[in-house]
Amino acid sequence: MGLLRSVVLAGGGTGGHIYPLLAFADAVRRHFPDVRITTLGSPKGMENELIPPAGYDLRVIPAFQLPRSVNLNLLRTPDRMYKSSHAAGKILDEVQADVVVGFGGYVSVPAYLAAWRRELPIVIHEVNVPPGVANRMGMKFTKNVAVGFPNQPQAAESLKDARVVGVPLRTALTHLDRAALRPQALYQFGLRPDLPVLFVSGGSSGARTINLAVAAAAKRLAHAGIQVLHVQGGRNDPFEVPADLPVPYVVIPYLSDMQLGYAAADLMLCRGGAITVAETTALGVPAVYVPYPHSNQEQKRNALPVVESGGGMLVDNAELTPEWIEQHIIPLARDRQRLAMMGAAASRYGRRDGDEALLEFVLEAVAKTR
Ligand SMILES: CC(=O)N[C@H]1[C@@H](OP(=O)(O)OP(=O)(O)OC[C@H]2O[C@@H](n3ccc(=O)[nH]c3=O)[C@H](O)[C@@H]2O)O[C@H](CO)[C@@H](O)[C@@H]1O
Structure with missing residues (x-):
């Protein structure tokens, strides 16, 4: 491809910024195997654990903290920001970048x-x-803004002209046939094929409230014949689960192969992180969303359209107790017909082609500047 020889992808912090970056990198590599791909990350973010094993060149630049609001004066202060952007610039020059694609962080x-x-x-x-905040600052420098969900342009003035491309998802997910992978997934986790599976994940860093509430409901779930596959999350404290349960309750610190979790799941219990919502809907996994309460209602906004279209349920963080789990999750997890309807509604909202659509948008942006 004549237009593109070298792309730089920037994004870091938590999985929510890194997985779409990696999925996009895979799309670039698939279509243009000769294009040089360089990723920019920060010293302590999860990118250090996730990007090198995926086979991409990760360059780490000095960290600095952004304020919570967009403040362009910050960009003029010649201290750490200057050092970071100087380091980024040196890398852009070295790899002769044609375009920078940023995912936030x-x-x-x-x-x-x-x-x-x-x-x-x-x-x-x-x-x-x-x-x-990072992307809002970036929007001062470009009009090439792509978003993951159809409700975003109406919901934020700064996104009103953005192109809806969906979220780039890992190919292990976009190519997933859940029913076909289910037997292998159940076998791998030591789960039984005859009982429903509740898949619990609090996002890339885990969620303490979810972890503790589900662990406290372990006996009630087990006695109702519901198996639990519980991903603790990368940066979360361990929790106790009773040892003598009559059905499996499997705890995993972090699951790199999320396709196995989604394949095993009959119902998911999760936060409302944007990438999680993109995945559950793309794969038609019925879910109970427990939005993170301290993020400006951001996660509630992610999950609400899915719930309104019948693809899931929403519960406030403070309301997620073992009693709530007993009253709402246990009957739902045992109701195959309702789960099937929810899964079908979720998949009507989701899409699997975000990587391809973003690549098309990037190619247009590069062509426009030539
Ligand atoms: C508390 C907080 O501020 N969370 C934000 C963060 O969430 P977070 O980083 O948790 O991101 P998401 O929930 O959007 O995505 C999590 C990603 O991690 C993957 N995963 C998770 C657990 C695991 O064991 N293995 C694994 O691979 C999931 O498959 C998914 O791809 O970024 C999102 C995207 O900007 C935001 O919408 C969230 O509000």
């Missing part, structure tokens, strides 16, 4: 700034409402 800001100084095209991919 603090590390994106110096990349946007360095690209703007070099008059390189910048593309921003945003999945949240309101958009994250």
Whole structure:
């Protein structure tokens, strides 16, 4: 492809920024195997655990903290921001970048700034409402903004002209046939094929409230014949589960092969992180969403359209108790017909082609600047 020789992808912090970046990198590699792909990350983010094993070049640039609001004066202060954007710029020059694609997270800001100084095209991919601080800063430098969900352009003024492309998802997920993989997934986790499986995940960092509430409901779930596959989350404290349960309750610290979890699941209990919502809906997994309460209603906004279209349920963090689980999750997990209807509704909302649609948008942005 003549237009594109080298792309730089910036994004970091939690899985929510990194997995879409990786899925997009895979799409670039699939279509343009000769294009150089470089990723920019921060020293302590999960990118250090997730990007190198995926086989991509990760360059780490000095970290700095952004304020919670967008403040352009920050970009003029010649201290840590200057150091970070100088480091980003050196990498852009070294790899002769044609375009910078940013997925959010603090590390994106110096990349946007360095690209703007070099008059390189910048593309921003945003999945949240309101958009994250880093991407809002990036929007000062480019109009090439893509979003993950159809409700975003109406929900935020800064996204009103954005292109809806969906969320790039890992190919292990976009190619997933849940029913076909289910026997292998159940076998691998030591789960029984004759009982429903509740798949619990609090997002890439885990969710303490969810972990403790489900663990406290372990006996009630087991006695109702519901198996639990519980992913603790990368940066969360361990919790206790009774040892003598009559049906399996499997705890996993972190699941790299999420396709196995989704294949095993009859029902999911999760936070409302944007990528999680993109995945449950793309795969038609019925879910009970427990939005993270301290993120500006962002996660509630992610889950609400799915719930309104019949693809899931919503419960406040403070209401998720063992009693609530007994009253609402146990009957739902045993109701195959209702689960099937919810799963079908979820998949009508979801899409699997976000990686391809974002690539098309990036190619248009590059072509426009030539
Ligand atoms: C508390 C917080 O601020 N969370 C934000 C963060 O969530 P977080 O980083 O948790 O991101 P998401 O819930 O959107 O996505 C989690 C990703 O991690 C993967 N995964 C998770 C657990 C596991 O064991 N293995 C695994 O691979 C999931 O498959 C998914 O791809 O980024 C999202 C996207 O910007 C935001 O919408 C969330 O509000």
